[in-house]
Amino acid sequence: MKVLTLFVQILFFILIFFVGQQISQSLNLPIPGSIVGFGLLFLLLHLKVIKLNWVERAGNLLVGELLLFFIPAVVGLINYGDVLKSFGLQILIVITISTIVVMALTGMMAESISKRKEVSNE
Structure with a gap:
């Protein structure tokens, strides 16, 4: 069932x-x-x-199992070796900055939600 x-x-x-x-x-x-x-x-x-x-x-x-959904996309990067050689560093910088921004915003949102729950429980 x-x-x-x-x-x-x-x-x-x-x-x-x-x-x-x-x-x-x-x-x-x-x-x-x-x-x-x-x-x-x-x-x-x-x-x-x-x-x-x-x-x-x-x-x-x-x-x-989310990681499994990224495997086809990563394997597909093999076809873009020239692009990665030309723009690899720039792509890496953009990915790093965007990851930091997403992590910071997620932390801020989690903190905000946690504070709201504390206030509503009082």
């Missing part, structure tokens, strides 16, 4: 992805359909149209 539940939850994520793709294409949005799908999933969860436990197991599994 657990495998079937997990399978259905993953199918739901795939459905959300395809709906996001359709919305993005239909409205000619400059945003990828996967991002629209994420926004749609967030909206459905926030408005309590769907419950977190309906998708939580599959979400945890997919996040746990």
Whole structure:
């Protein structure tokens, strides 16, 4: 039964992805359909149209195996050896700076949420 539940939850994520793709294409949005799908999933969860436990197991599994989703992209870099030779240092600098910015903003958001929870618990 657990495998079937997990399978259905993953199918739901795939459905959300395809709906996001359709919305993005239909409205000619400059945003990828996967991002629209994420926004749609967030909206459905926030408005309590769907419950977190309906998708939580599959979400945890997919996040746990997230590294596997990057392998095809990294292998694809082999085709761009010339680009990496020419712009490798610049790309590395941009990746480093953007990683630091994301980490700092994530820390600030986590701190802000933690302070809000402390205030609401008082």
